Amino acid sequence: MRLAELYAHPGDLQAQFWRTDFPILKTRVHGKPLVYLDNAATTQKPQAVIEAESRYYGNYNANVHRGIHRLSQLATDAYEMTRVKVQQLINADSPNEIIFVRGTTEAINLVAQSYGRGRLRPDDEIILSQMEHHSNIVPWQMVCQQTGARLRIIPVDDNGELQMDAFAQLLNARTRLVAVTHVSNALGTVNPVKAIIVLAHAHRVPVLLDGAQAIAHLAVDVEQLDCEFYAFSAHKLYGPTGVGVLYGKAELLDAMPPYQGGGDMISSVSFDKTTYNTLPYKFEAGTPNIAGVIGLGAAIDYVSAIGLDVLAEHEQGLLAHATAELAAVPGLRIIGRAREKIGVISFVLEGMHPHDIGTILDREGVAIRTGHHCAMPLMERFGVPATARASFALYNTRQEVRALVEAVRKAKEVFG
Amino acid sequence: MNDMRELYQETILDHYRQPRNAGTLPGANRTAEGYNPLCGDRVKLYLQVEGGVIRDARFEGTGCAIATASASLMTESIKGKREDEALRLLEQIHGMVTDGSIAGDAGKLAVLGGVHEFPQRVKCATLAWHTLKAALDNAVEPVTTE
Numbered sequence: 001m002r003l004a005e006l007y008a009h010p011g012d013l014q015a016q017f018w019r020t021d022f023p024i025l026k027t028r029v030h031g032k033p034l035v036y037l038d039n040a041a042t043t044q045k046p047q048a049v050i051e052a053e054s055r056y057y058g059n060y061n062a063n064v065h066r067g068i069h070r071l072s073q074l075a076t077d078a079y080e081m082t083r084v085k086v087q088q089l090i091n092a093d094s095p096n097e098i099i100f101v102r103g104t105t106e107a108i109n110l111v112a113q114s115y116g117r118g119r120l121r122p123d124d125e126i127i128l129s130q131m132e133h134h135s136n137i138v139p140w141q142m143v144c145q146q147t148g149a150r151l152r153i154i155p156v157d158d159n160g161e162l163q164m165d166a167f168a169q170l171l172n173a174r175t176r177l178v179a180v181t182h183v184s185n186a187l188g189t190v191n192p193v194k195a196i197i198v199l200a201h202a203h204r205v206p207v208l209l210d211g212a213q214a215i216a217h218l219a220v221d222v223e224q225l226d227c228e229f230y231a232f233s234a235h236k237l238y239g240p241t242g243v244g245v246l247y248g249k250a251e252l253l254d255a256m257p258p259y260q261g262g263g264d265m266i267s268s269v270s271f272d273k274t275t276y277n278t279l280p281y282k283f284e285a286g287t288p289n290i291a292g293v294i295g296l297g298a299a300i301d302y303v304s305a306i307g308l309d310v311l312a313e314h315e316q317g318l319l320a321h322a323t324a325e326l327a328a329v330p331g332l333r334i335i336g337r338a339r340e341k342i343g344v345i346s347f348v349l350e351g352m353h354p355h356d357i358g359t360i361l362d363r364e365g366v367a368i369r370t371g372h373h374c375a376m377p378l379m380e381r382f383g384v385p386a387t388a389r390a391s392f393a394l395y396n397t398r399q400e401v402r403a404l405v406e407a408v409r410k411a412k413e414v415f416g
Numbered sequence: 417m418n419d420m421r422e423l424y425q426e427t428i429l430d431h432y433r434q435p436r437n438a439g440t441l442p443g444a445n446r447t448a449e450g451y452n453p454l455c456g457d458r459v460k461l462y463l464q465v466e467g468g469v470i471r472d473a474r475f476e477g478t479g480c481a482i483a484t485a486s487a488s489l490m491t492e493s494i495k496g497k498r499e500d501e502a503l504r505l506l507e508q509i510h511g512m513v514t515d516g517s518i519a520g521d522a523g524k525l526a527v528l529g530g531v532h533e534f535p536q537r538v539k540c541a542t543l544a545w546h547t548l549k550a551a552l553d554n555a556v557e558p559v560t561t562e
Contacts (some may be wrong), residue, residue, distance in 0.1 A: 359420075371454070416429065
């Protein structure tokens with residue numbers, strides 16, 4: 001990296017320091033330095049997260065909420081400490097409103113089954129949007145099949161923004177829930193979720209936000225948003241896979257039946273009657289992913305030390321730079337030009353299928369995602385079977401954007 | 417970039433840009449659909465089989481360069497072949513793209529050999545061929561690469 005260039009972009013200078021926290025970024029792929037631009041799929045992990053998991057297994061591995069012995073106490077403390085960190089990260093009222101699950105997908109399934117299944121009646125309506133990830137579509141389709149409820153879909157305009165007029169018209173006396181994504185995984189669009197919530201609440205309709213793509217890129221404040229449910233995954237927030245969070249307002253969670261039965265979620269069990277545990281344990285049956293939750297705690301410490309506003313500013317700089325550079329490539333079309341975006345750029349190249357782009361970029365060390373991004377209805381909306389998607393995280397730099405653009409030009413060369 | 421030229425040989429690019437035997441076949445008596453759920457590639461194959469011989473073959477679908485070229489090359493090479501010959505060709509192609517082995521004379525189809533260096537792309541190359549087997553077996557359900 002040229003020094004002058006570094007100083008011209010202070011964000012890159014910071015990013016160069018942050019990069020040293022991520023051991024995997026020293027990896028070479030096909031003999032080239034790894035340029036990891038698949039962060040919307042999963043982010044890389046800082047040393048602090050890797051060590052937190054390893055320390056748990058090496059020094060105080062024990063089950064939580066059970067043992068009277070020392071190690072169990074240490075493990076329980078670390079596990080519960082993460083709950084408080086999550087509460088603070090998203091500004092929830094109480095740690096009891098933070099439920100640990102396997103990921104965003106499980107969080108949404110939990111709400112669909114525990115909140116939706118018992119309440120929904122035939123012809124009730126659930127509003128989703130056209131830009132949802134399959135994980136915020138299929139759980140609702142399943143509960144519709146079980147109850148006779150129906151899905152209504154907020155359309156997306158040509159820029160990749162939700163059509164809010166259409167949303168306002170979809171709300172009616174039969175609407176029971178709105179479940180929309182905070183940020184689109186395929187387009188990067190940041191949705192006007194506050195406006196969505198205000199409109200829904202005017203009809204006394206609760207709102208679930210899929211925060212999988214938002215949590216690592218912008219400050220989330222559930223109190224200010226006033227959403228009923230918020231779901232996200234640790235692994236998109238520099239944390240481990242297999243851990244996620246469901247936030248729910250206490251009064252709703254209290255009124256919901258357990259999602260799964262087992263140990264830890266009960267107060268007492270007899271063959272005649274079982275009394276369920278209180279929040280949050282009512283929804284955490286079985287031994288949880290203790291190491292993963294502890295790793296999530298370390299990830300939250302890591303991003304909090306940098307500051308979500310600081311890393312968001314860096315990523316916004318990268319997004320603007322990369323958008324301009326890619327748009328200048330002849331034959332390249334960016335899908336998703338919303339006014340407010342996070343660092344996600346979906347694109348197609350004339351005469352080239354995204355899989356072919358992906359293979360050629362990989363040989364240049366550039367890791368991107370190609371395909372339908374688990375958002376097939378959205379691909380259909382834009383009339384493409386697939387796109388290539390570059391997505392940024394705090395450790396990406398303008399130098400890497402250049403590597404991306406050069407690799408795209410090489411792909412064009414191969415296809416002549 | 418040399419291994420890229422190995423994968424994307426001129427023949428592949430040519431068949432991608434101008435697929436042979438593209439479209440439907442009104443006289444088809446065997447058809448099958450193939451689908452790769454991971455990437456969304458689709459192919460529909462139409463065959464006209466008479467007396468155990470493939471008289472005509474056409475396909476339609478969307479896919480990457482490898483998937484499209486493979487389908488195009490396949491329709492060219494199976495025309496006029498007996499069903500058992502076509503199935504033997506399928507075995508040959510499968511071996512070629514998975515372990516790089518070339519048994520017998522693959523002819524023009526040898527260009528698909530470059531795929532074996534790219535394990536993530538093997539399914540792209542074999543989609544049309546799985547579909548061929550389904551068509552010859554008269555399968556009703558679409559076949560998938562999974």
